[in-house]
Amino acid sequence: MRTTDAAVRLAPDLDLERLVRSGLITTSFAPVVDLDTDAVVAHRVFHTSAEIDSFEMDDFVAVRRAVRESPLAGDFDSSLRAIALREAQRLELPANNRLLLTTEPQSLVTVEDRTGEPDRSAILHLHPERIAMAPAMTLRSVRQARSLGWGIGMSSIGMDLTTTAFLPLVNPSVVMLHREVLRIEDAAHIAELIRLLHAHVERTDAIIVADGITTDADVRLARAMGARFGTGTHFGAPSRTPTPVDATREDPIAAHFTRNLPAQGTPFTIAQSLRRDPMVMDADMLDAQLRSLEERTLTAGRSAVVIGVFAGLDELPATTLDRYTRIADTAGYTVMLSNGFDSPPVPAAWGGAVDTSDPLGEEYASIMVGPDWSGMTVAKRRPAPGPDGRTEFDVHVTTERYACVDAARSVMSRIRALR
Incomplete structure (x- = not known):
């Protein structure tokens, strides 16, 4: 039976294994938009329970929390990634509709070979706190994932400046801001964040994606911060049936300098x-x-x-x-x-x-x-x-x-x- 009860949405004891094994995970896709042209350049992937009719961010957060806290985090995350890729294929989303997937470091060791797909057609997004929990494994696995055709991104950046510390070591091609960054009123914090983000962009040609955009004012603020791309309900709610889009003339991350060298030596x-x-x-x-x-x-x-x-x-x-x-x-x-x-x-x-x-x-x-x-x-x-x-x-x-x-x-x- 489906439900929209808030208590179920936020259930701390979410039985993720049951949902995955029973095929009760659903995939939604939110557009990532070029803030200058309004063109859709990618889709951000969200997983929720199929037992709930409508999408709410709390549902996605609950699923990700269950993944992180599970001793089988790598296995569950790999399953969610496979579900998303199969769903994108079923919906006939073309390869140019780049996918941004929230990822746990433990699952990077099981990524599939995508060298036959367009370059970095799927971007694996890592949370800085999860990187800190296992730096050796993460740095090795990031290199392996890149060599197999995956792109690497980092998400939830900016609420705390500590979240920018791993940007030089991971070198993400996509930096997604925390969805609450656009609500920060501390001008000094925003100024410092802009300086740090653009130091990374200048050196690597990475792109910045502003999350949590809900109004025209958010769009203007994101552009003022130097984010050329954005996502949020302003561009439409996450959908289980996204509309395929044509490729843009310019690949936003084509110029990103990966420098995918092994972490070795002293x-x-x-x-x-x-x-x-x-x-x-x-x-x-x-x-x-x-x-x-x-x-x-x-x-x-x-x-x-x-x-x-x-x-x-x-x-x-x-x-x-x-x-x-x-x-x-x-x-x-x-x-x-x-x-x-x-x-x-x-x-x-x-x-x-x-x-x-x-x-x-x-x-x-x-x-x-x-x-x-x-x-x-x-x-x-x-x-x-x-x-x-x-x-x-x-x-x-x-x-x-x-x-x-x-x-x-x-x-x-x-x-x-x-x-």
Whole structure:
């Protein structure tokens, strides 16, 4: 029996397995529109229970919550993705009607080969909090999905500036704003968000999609923020029978620079690839160099990922602990790794174990990556002492964007889960 009872819509104990196995999942499609031309360029996919007649966003939220909280999240998410693709095929939606699918990182390992389909005809949208829960798996799986013809997007961006921190590491071609961003009245927050978003757009030619558009005023605000594309009830409610649309003359994401490289190596080997001779420093000079960048990160804000690598140290100086305590209070994500400790000595920081055979355990590094700025200092102890018998280090200092991003990805790929 179908129902529209609100209590059923929001049932916390939604039996997702029953709905999937019984074929009681329905797929709705919402238009994504070019705000300049009103042309439909894609459809956003929503899954709800077929036991409820009309679409409500709360229904979709309940289904996604059930997926996230299930120990079978990857399997359920893969099933929902397959249901959506089959439904799009049944409705004879042409391949140019790009699909935007909400996705859990656990299901990326099971994506199908779409290299025979038009480039990135389906975009898998990841939530930043879900990326943080499993960075190593996510970064590896994102590369695999791209190599199989899928596009990668990120959604729910902007309510908290921390949600922008993974933009450089994931490099989404589509950045979808949180549906409440257009309701934010804090002008300073909006200004900072615009700056961070457009730093990503300028470097990669990604596109911004404003969600939650309900009025002409929302359209104007979205355009003022630099979002060329939008979705929301202003353009029509999600429908189970969307109207196929012709391809636009311009592919919105054709220019996006994917740079789908594996997350491998260490910060030091990545810095070596810049083909610059390292500087040779003693311990005091190296400490000052690392400290200089770490102090700079204190002003980076919630959009930054800050990484400290401490070779095999099992204890850190009090000044370093104090500095990273302050960094962890201000940065979006602070990561501390050493061959000498499994848990970071700063409670608010994130971390993981470094295997004794991992060459990362021989390096010292400070890395900062944000949508608008990046920097890295990385060092490795020289095998022989200097002329005066003091320990010396080969040191690389760089703000080269992709070297910093690749170094951060190489470290994050070693972390099974943040927290």
